Amino acid sequence: MAVDTQTLPAMVDERAPVRRVKGGVTYAVLGLFLLAIAVAVLGGDRTTTIAFDRTLTDLHWAVPTRPVVLALGAITAAAGAWMLLGLPQRWTKFASAAAVTAFVVGLLFWSYSEPGTVFRAESILAGALFLSMPYIFGALSGVVCERSGVINIGIEGQFLMGAFTGVLVANITGNVYAGMAGAMLAGLLSTMLLALLATKYQVNQVVVGVILNLLALGFTSFMYDQLKKTEGFNNAFSIPTISWGPLADIPILGPVLFQQKLFVYVGLVMVFVVWFLLYRTRWGLRTRAVGEHPAAADSMGVNVNRLRYWNVTLAGLISGFGGAWFTIANSLAFNKDMTAGLGFVALAVMIVGRWNPLGVLAGALIFGFTTQIARDLDASGSALIPGDFLKMLPYAVTLVVVAGLIGKARAPKADGVPYNPGDK
Amino acid sequence: MRLELKGLTKKFGSFTADDDIDLVVEPGQIHAILGENGAGKSTLMNMLYGILTPTSGEILIDGEPVSFAGPRDAIAAGIGMVHQHFKLVGPFSVADNVQLGREHTRGLGVLSAKAARKAVVDVSEQYGLALDPDAVCEDLPVGVQQRVEIVKALSGPKTELLILDEPTAVLTPAEITELLQIMRNLAEAGTSILFISHKLKEVQAVADTVTVIRRGKVVAELEPTASEAEMASAMVGRAVSLQVDKTPAETGEARLEVKDLTVVSAAGVKVLDGLDLTVHSGEIVGLAGVEGNGQTELARSILGLVKPDSGYIAVDGQDVHGRSPARRIADGLGYIPEDRGRDGLVSEFSVAENLVLNQYKDEPFSKRGVVNSGAVRKRASDSIAEFDIRTQSPDEPVSSLSGGNQQKVIIAREFSRPRRFLVAAQPTRGVDVGATEFIHSRLVAERDTGTGVLLISSELDEIYALADRIAVIYNGRIVGEVDPGTPRGVIGRLMVGASAEDTPSPTTDSDEPADDEEANGGDR
Numbered sequence: 001m002a003v004d005t006q007t008l009p010a011m012v013d014e015r016a017p018v019r020r021v022k023g024g025v026t027y028a029v030l031g032l033f034l035l036a037i038a039v040a041v042l043g044g045d046r047t048t049t050i051a052f053d054r055t056l057t058d059l060h061w062a063v064p065t066r067p068v069v070l071a072l073g074a075i076t077a078a079a080g081a082w083m084l085l086g087l088p089q090r091w092t093k094f095a096s097a098a099a100v101t102a103f104v105v106g107l108l109f110w111s112y113s114e115p116g117t118v119f120r121a122e123s124i125l126a127g128a129l130f131l132s133m134p135y136i137f138g139a140l141s142g143v144v145c146e147r148s149g150v151i152n153i154g155i156e157g158q159f160l161m162g163a164f165t166g167v168l169v170a171n172i173t174g175n176v177y178a179g180m181a182g183a184m185l186a187g188l189l190s191t192m193l194l195a196l197l198a199t200k201y202q203v204n205q206v207v208v209g210v211i212l213n214l215l216a217l218g219f220t221s222f223m224y225d226q227l228k229k230t231e232g233f234n235n236a237f238s239i240p241t242i243s244w245g246p247l248a249d250i251p252i253l254g255p256v257l258f259q260q261k262l263f264v265y266v267g268l269v270m271v272f273v274v275w276f277l278l279y280r281t282r283w284g285l286r287t288r289a290v291g292e293h294p295a296a297a298d299s300m301g302v303n304v305n306r307l308r309y310w311n312v313t314l315a316g317l318i319s320g321f322g323g324a325w326f327t328i329a330n331s332l333a334f335n336k337d338m339t340a341g342l343g344f345v346a347l348a349v350m351i352v353g354r355w356n357p358l359g360v361l362a363g364a365l366i367f368g369f370t371t372q373i374a375r376d377l378d379a380s381g382s383a384l385i386p387g388d389f390l391k392m393l394p395y396a397v398t399l400v401v402v403a404g405l406i407g408k409a410r411a412p413k414a415d416g417v418p419y420n421p422g423d424k
Numbered sequence: 425m426r427l428e429l430k431g432l433t434k435k436f437g438s439f440t441a442d443d444d445i446d447l448v449v450e451p452g453q454i455h456a457i458l459g460e461n462g463a464g465k466s467t468l469m470n471m472l473y474g475i476l477t478p479t480s481g482e483i484l485i486d487g488e489p490v491s492f493a494g495p496r497d498a499i500a501a502g503i504g505m506v507h508q509h510f511k512l513v514g515p516f517s518v519a520d521n522v523q524l525g526r527e528h529t530r531g532l533g534v535l536s537a538k539a540a541r542k543a544v545v546d547v548s549e550q551y552g553l554a555l556d557p558d559a560v561c562e563d564l565p566v567g568v569q570q571r572v573e574i575v576k577a578l579s580g581p582k583t584e585l586l587i588l589d590e591p592t593a594v595l596t597p598a599e600i601t602e603l604l605q606i607m608r609n610l611a612e613a614g615t616s617i618l619f620i621s622h623k624l625k626e627v628q629a630v631a632d633t634v635t636v637i638r639r640g641k642v643v644a645e646l647e648p649t650a651s652e653a654e655m656a657s658a659m660v661g662r663a664v665s666l667q668v669d670k671t672p673a674e675t676g677e678a679r680l681e682v683k684d685l686t687v688v689s690a691a692g693v694k695v696l697d698g699l700d701l702t703v704h705s706g707e708i709v710g711l712a713g714v715e716g717n718g719q720t721e722l723a724r725s726i727l728g729l730v731k732p733d734s735g736y737i738a739v740d741g742q743d744v745h746g747r748s749p750a751r752r753i754a755d756g757l758g759y760i761p762e763d764r765g766r767d768g769l770v771s772e773f774s775v776a777e778n779l780v781l782n783q784y785k786d787e788p789f790s791k792r793g794v795v796n797s798g799a800v801r802k803r804a805s806d807s808i809a810e811f812d813i814r815t816q817s818p819d820e821p822v823s824s825l826s827g828g829n830q831q832k833v834i835i836a837r838e839f840s841r842p843r844r845f846l847v848a849a850q851p852t853r854g855v856d857v858g859a860t861e862f863i864h865s866r867l868v869a870e871r872d873t874g875t876g877v878l879l880i881s882s883e884l885d886e887i888y889a890l891a892d893r894i895a896v897i898y899n900g901r902i903v904g905e906v907d908p909g910t911p912r913g914v915i916g917r918l919m920v921g922a923s924a925e926d927t928p929s930p931t932t933d934s935d936e937p938a939d940d941e942e943a944n945g946g947d948r
Binding site for chain 1: 473475494495496499505507509511513516520521523524525526527529533534535574581690692697
């Protein structure tokens, strides 16, 4: 057949060296910055101490800081220079990743070289996993919605509703697990409103999402003020840490994976469950079809708006549960606006993860790690960077990652587009 | 399956899209439905496929009345449909697209990739439609995507009637030949086919019987042996001239010079790869080629919407490098875009506003930055009269007009100001026979005033009717420049990348009868 024997159009040769001026200059400057720090600021007697603080408590591993930072700075600068001189297309990502990793590790070595600071590897990694949970729950909820073609910008609001309701129900019933169920229900009710407005009334989904966020903020703040007057509605509840016996004593792995709260295990399991449902089941095939080309699904007898409605509604269970993390998992009482914009960071995580649950896991871990480092440095009183700047870190990483590293991630084609039966 | 429609009517408010349609499709018959845009063909098919509910009338299958609440019912009753706009989910594999809505599972809703793959292979072998079940649809050529659509339509529980809605609109001549053969094979095997088209040559080549619809009514039942003129006049309701009268071109100096033009897409593909082309004053150069071989990028580079990676473009002898589209238009470049919804019209604006979209800041339409609505209205009423634009008033939003009349708005806008060179990309796409006739005669009149015209069209008939010289584009290069006397087969082979010399081509079925070659790429 003629169509199958067509020659391919000419491609730009992938092996031919390409110059990346912007990236090259950036990495070269960052690398030189590290080198300058190593030479000018770091005395030869500075050391960075790494500790296995939970299992092998006696082991302290002191590394001389200056040579390590020098080496990492050299790697960063070399990657930048390589990009400036020109390198094959397929090596660009590798060079970029090497430069970013070397620079970040270099910064960490520098930050933890202040006298009195110790890089407590196990606490920090376990904390990073714990802190990545709200991103995982929020982004998974977003993945389910947006894969079905509905933009869920209201994750922040669902977090707030979940956080508030979780504590309230736990207080009323005296049972923390009932509180978690209450949080899920609150999330479900929030997204049900979004689902209804987006499918039946075909309202602009971004506008609805913003309004639902404001509504949740106003509602929970108002209720908080009202309930504050009476004792016994907003006491902190907590859940136990699950320890897996001897497994918990394995260095690094034990504290990170086998000594966590229920939320961490639910989050990790959900990543794989949502992935399996999306890519290996009938529901997933139809959901992805509805988000990509609803008319195609409609022509094959799939009820587009009904599927969207239920997917969005059920996604609220996930983000509502994520809301309970803020209060119950952290053993905190509810406070006004306590989610502090993390719902929006979760949206960024969803994009960073390219609308794929496994990508979401990777993205969430990066953000969780950044948040944990910022908290740890702040608490250790490292004089290097002021605390308020450290609190900016997760947000700055969001901007850099979304704008710089990811570039164009492709959203589901019909994301945010209301569907009318009969549309093309 | 024997399908019968009795008095089928569909009303949208006060507008009657289909009025009392009677139709019978016998088993194993290819029944063509001819009609202009907006004649009610698509509405009729959507009722048959359960997407729309008839206002009155009934559908009978093998004598039994049926009613469909949705496509699922139609599929269950044995109807399969290949839509004009493909309903394929781009990132899905062929197997996933075919199983969507009737998935193969291993219980509990878990998909069985193996069963899905086997089902595709079974159907494609049964009907001789070769397909790779694991290929990703968006990477496939259009002709193969259509094969996926056909296999999808045939994969219903017992598909006995296939509806093909304008299936050849996006195909190459070779692909059209292949599709017509597939249709014949299916009909021989007992499948009934409803073939919706406005391309007369294809209908003549393949149909067993022809029903013509105009303004929602059946106006004629014809034999496929009827002449093209007969079919065209039945569709339009008046005599239509299918020939364009034109005198030999009197060419002058070069109005467009393109040298070694290269454009690289974001994905790293050279969509234009060292293209050279010259158009002189007083001639129409037809750019033939399968869509997606760089035509869009060439047109957009000439206007200045795409920045070439290398090469040289001169319009009217002047290097246009670095000049804005507005400047190029002011210097005498006319542009009829291929996608009028995106590049040609602001659909919410009125007809009058759209008619001055590229002149609004010139005298007399505005003075010192204030629009003179009187002058705009006068231009609008002049243009509406001169170009026969069917609109209720100049203040109607342009989106309320039919496709043909929207195109006339663009033509009127471009032809109502002096220009030196015109790019006409797919000027009659989605335009019916009557309006096509009008647009063609205006293009020739334009040429006769000395303008150079670059006609970009995927319809070979249009190229043949208008061009004084034909350039064939393939993979971003001009692979041949020939005169309009060149046989269709030669150009068809150039369009898929074979060289003009090797005839008969090894890539097409050489045992195809000669009159079928004539049917290739028929556009009316």
